[in-house]
Amino acid sequence: VSASTEGAGLAARHALGWLLFGCTVGLWMALGLVAPRLGDTLAPWTYGRWAPVHLNSLLYGWSALPWVGLLLRAYAAPLSGWLGARTAVTAWSATLAYGCARWLSGDTSGKLFMDWRGESRLLFPAALLLLSGTLLRGLIGGWRNWDRRGRFFRSALWLVLAPVGPLLGWAADPSLYPPVNPDSGGPTGVSLLGSTLALIGILLATPALLGLPQAPGACRRTRRLAVGLALHLAVLAALPWGEASHHDPLQIAAMASLLPWPIWLLRIGRGVQWPEGARPWLLAFAGWGAFLTASACLLFLPGWLERAKFTNLLVGHAHAAMAGMLSAYLAVILLALSPDARGLGSPGAFWAWQAGSVLHVLATKGAGGLEAFHPGIAFSASTAFSTLYVLRLLSGVLLTGAAVHWWRRASAPPGLESSPCPNP
Numbered sequence: 103v104s105a106s107t108e109g110a111g112l113a114a115r116h117a118l119g120w121l122l123f124g125c126t127v128g129l130w131m132a133l134g135l136v137a138p139r140l141g142d143t144l145a146p147w148t149y150g151r152w153a154p155v156h157l158n159s160l161l162y163g164w165s166a167l168p169w170v171g172l173l174l175r176a177y178a179a180p181l182s183g184w185l186g187a188r189t190a191v192t193a194w195s196a197t198l199a200y201g202c203a204r205w206l207s208g209d210t211s212g213k214l215f216m217d218w219r220g221e222s223r224l225l226f227p228a229a230l231l232l233l234s235g236t237l238l239r240g241l242i243g244g245w246r247n248w249d250r251r252g253r254f255f256r257s258a259l260w261l262v263l264a265p266v267g268p269l270l271g272w273a274a275d276p277s278l279y280p281p282v283n284p285d286s287g288g289p290t291g292v293s294l295l296g297s298t299l300a301l302i303g304i305l306l307a308t309p310a311l312l313g314l315p316q317a318p319g320a321c322r323r324t325r326r327l328a329v330g331l332a333l334h335l336a337v338l339a340a341l342p343w344g345e346a347s348h349h350d351p352l353q354i355a356a357m358a359s360l361l362p363w364p365i366w367l368l369r370i371g372r373g374v375q376w377p378e379g380a381r382p383w384l385l386a387f388a389g390w391g392a393f394l395t396a397s398a399c400l401l402f403l404p405g406w407l408e409r410a411k412f413t414n415l416l417v418g419h420a421h422a423a424m425a426g427m428l429s430a431y432l433a434v435i436l437l438a439l440s441p442d443a444r445g446l447g448s449p450g451a452f453w454a455w456q457a458g459s460v461l462h463v464l465a466t467k468g469a470g471g472l473e474a475f476h477p478g479i480a481f482s483a484s485t486a487f488s489t490l491y492v493l494r495l496l497s498g499v500l501l502t503g504a505a506v507h508w509w510r511r512a513s514a515p516p517g518l519e520s521s522p523c524p525n526p
C-alpha cells in the first residue's frame with residue numbers, strides 16, 4: 103500500500119465517520135420535530151443548535167473529505183510528517199469538530215454553509231492552508247514521476263486551490279453577501295448557473311484525477327465537453343451579475359441552459375472504467391441529477407418560488423441534491439480511492455440509502471406542498487403534516503442504518519472479513 107493510498111484511505115474513513123455523525127444528528131432533529139418535548143432532555147443543545155452541526159458536518163465532513171482524499175492521491179502526498187496526509191486530514195476533522203462544539207454552544211453567525219465565526223474562522227481556513235502545503239510537498243516530491251501534462255495539470259490545479267482557505271475565511275464575513283434575488287431573498291439565476299457550472303467542471307475532471315482508465319472515445323468526448331463548458335462559462339461572464347429577480351426572463355434562461363448537461367455528462371461516464379461496485383451508484387447519480395435539474399428549474403419559476411421559499415420544499419430539494427445526487431458520486435469516489443470504503447458496494451446498504459433518500463425527499467416535498475397552500479400548517483394539529491414528519495423520521499432510520507454499516511465495514515481490520523472460517 104503506497105503512502106498516498108493510505109492518506110486517501112484515512113480521508114475516506116474520516117468522511118464515513120462524519121456521515122454517521124451527521125445522519126445521527128439529523129435523526130435526532132427529525133425525532134425532535136415529531137416529539138418536540140424530547141429536545142428538552144439535551145437543553146441547552148436544542149434544535150436550533152443542532153441544525154448547523156447537521157449541515158456543516160455533512161457538508162465539510164462527509165461531502166468534502168472524499169475530494170480531499172482524491173487530491174492526496176492525485177498529488178501522491180506522503181503520509182507522515184508535519185506536511186503529511188495524516189496531519190492534513192486530522193487537522194481538517196479536528197477544526198471541524200471544534201466548529202461543531204462552537205455551534206452547539208450557540209456561537210453561530212447564521213450565514214448558511216459559511217458559518218465560521220470567531221477562532222473557528224481562523225482555524226478551519228488554516229487547516230485548508232495546511233492541506234495545500236501537503237499537496238505542494240507531494241507535487242515537489244513526485245515531480246519527476248509525472249509527464250509534462252501531469253505536471254502542468256497538477257501545478258495549475260494547485261494554484262487554483264491554494265487560495266481557497268483564506269478566501270473561505272474572508273467569505274465567512276456575515277456582512278458579505280453575493281447578489282440576492284429581491285423577490286425571494288435567495289440566489290439569482292446567474293449565481294445558481296455559476297455554482298452549477300463549477301460543479302460540472304469538477305465532475306469532468308474527476309475520472310482523470312482518480313486515474314481511472316478511459317476509452318479513447320470518452321477522452322475525446324471529455325475534451326469536447328470541456329470546450330462546451332468553457333463556452334458556457336464565457337456566456338456566464340457576459341451576463342449581468344447584480345441583483346435580479348426570478349421574474350426576469352434572462353435569469354430563467356440562465357437556469358434552463360443547464361438542462362442538457364445531465365445527458366452530456368452521462369455520455370462521457372459510459373467510456374470510463376469505473377471501480378467495482380460503482381455501477382448502481384452511478385445510475386443513482388444520473389437519476390438524482392436528472393430529477394434535480396428538472397425540479398430546480400421548475401422551482402425557480404415565477405409564482406412557484408414565492409410559494410416554495412421557506413417551506414419544506416427547499417428542505418426536500420437540499421436532500422435530493424446532497425443525500426441523493428452528491429452522495430452517490432461521493433460513494434463512487436470512495437470506492438475508487440480506498441478498500442476501506444468497500445462497504446459501499448453492499449447492495450443492502452445501497453438500497454437502504456436510496457429508499458431512505460427517496461422517502462425523505464417525498465415526505466419533505468409533500469410537507470412543503472402542504473405549507474405552500476396552507477401557510478402555518480406546520481404550527482397546527484394537522485394529521486397529514488405530522489404523518490409526513492413521521493415518514494421523514496423513518497427515512498432517517500434507513501439512512502443512518504446504511505451509514506452505520508459503511509462505518510463498521512471501514513473500521514473493521516483489513517483482511518478480517520475475507521479470511522476463511524477456521525477449521526474446528
Ligand code: HEM
Pocket residue numbers: 124125126128129130131132135153156157160161164165416417420421424425429494495497498499501502
Ligand atoms: C439520517 C438522515 C437525515 C435526516 C433525518 C435529516 C434531517 C434533517 C432535518 C430535520 C433538517 C432540518 C430541516 C428544518 O429545519 O426544517 C435537515 C436539513 C438539512 N439536511 Fe438533513 N437529514 C439527513 C441526512 C442528510 C444528509 C445525508 C445530507 C447531506 C449529505 C443532509 C443535508 C441537509 C441540508 C443541506 C439541510 C438544510 C436544508 C435547508 O435548510 O433547506 N441531510 N435535515
